[in-house]
Amino acid sequence: MDFIGNKFTTNEGFEIEIIDYSDRHNVLVKFTNNPDYQVYATMQNIKNGQIKYPYLKTVYGIGYYGHGAYSSRINNCKTEQYIKWFSMFNRCYDKSYQEKQPTYIGCSVSEEFHNFQNFAMWYDKNIYACSYPLELDKDLFVLGNKVYSPSTCCFIPKEINNVLSYKRNDSKYMTSIYNKYKKELPHQIKVKLLSIIKEANI
Numbered sequence: 001m002d003f004i005g006n007k008f009t010t011n012e013g014f015e016i017e018i019i020d021y022s023d024r025h026n027v028l029v030k031f032t033n034n035p036d037y038q039v040y041a042t043m044q045n046i047k048n049g050q051i052k053y054p055y056l057k058t059v060y061g062i063g064y065y066g067h068g069a070y071s072s073r074i075n076n077c078k079t080e081q082y083i084k085w086f087s088m089f090n091r092c093y094d095k096s097y098q099e100k101q102p103t104y105i106g107c108s109v110s111e112e113f114h115n116f117q118n119f120a121m122w123y124d125k126n127i128y129a130c131s132y133p134l135e136l137d138k139d140l141f142v143l144g145n146k147v148y149s150p151s152t153c154c155f156i157p158k159e160i161n162n163v164l165s166y167k168r169n170d171s172k173y174m175t176s177i178y179n180k181y182k183k184e185l186p187h188q189i190k191v192k193l194l195s196i197i198k199e200a201n202i
Helices: 043-047 080-093 095-100 116-126 158-163 171-184 187-201
Strands: 007-009 015-023 026-031 034-041 134-137 154-157
Touching: 026 043, 034 043, 080 095, 080 116, 080 134, 134 158, 154 158, 154 187, 158 171, 171 187
Parallel strands: none
Antiparallel strands: 007 015, 015 026, 026 034, 134 154
16 A cells, blocks of 8 residues: 555656556556556556557547557457558558558548547447458548548448549439449448439439
């Protein structure tokens, strides 16, 4: 109990304070810059500075891991949620990537999606079973949209994602693509594709 109130500095430079001590394997600490975030750790990890702050913006100086149920890895393999999340930042903020794919210049990630936990939760609510590879899309619902956000993004088959940029106004081609995938698409995506086909016929 003599440890309570003691302060240490993590390897990331954050100050933590011990607020409860059961034994050397169960020590509750808080971050003094964010007292609401508290985590159990071992005394050894505390002394070694190995306590991670989940709100540190480690992905392009913008994205952060957050505190919640979702993990970036399972059995040492990156999760699909994390792969999609990180790739989103890569498209928006990696200059070398944008040199190869200039259509992503000026794109950004919404504040809500800065937090991996928020994105992963949204991912689980919006992903669906499909026989074809699914990609994260930002401009099916809003033509020309540049922001990845919960209200503008969806998952669509890779082929649909590709043709939207250069065949969107070809009603015949879009109809054939729609008929190919319609049995596996969620209702709101089918409605939007039909709307695009209708507009192309005008």
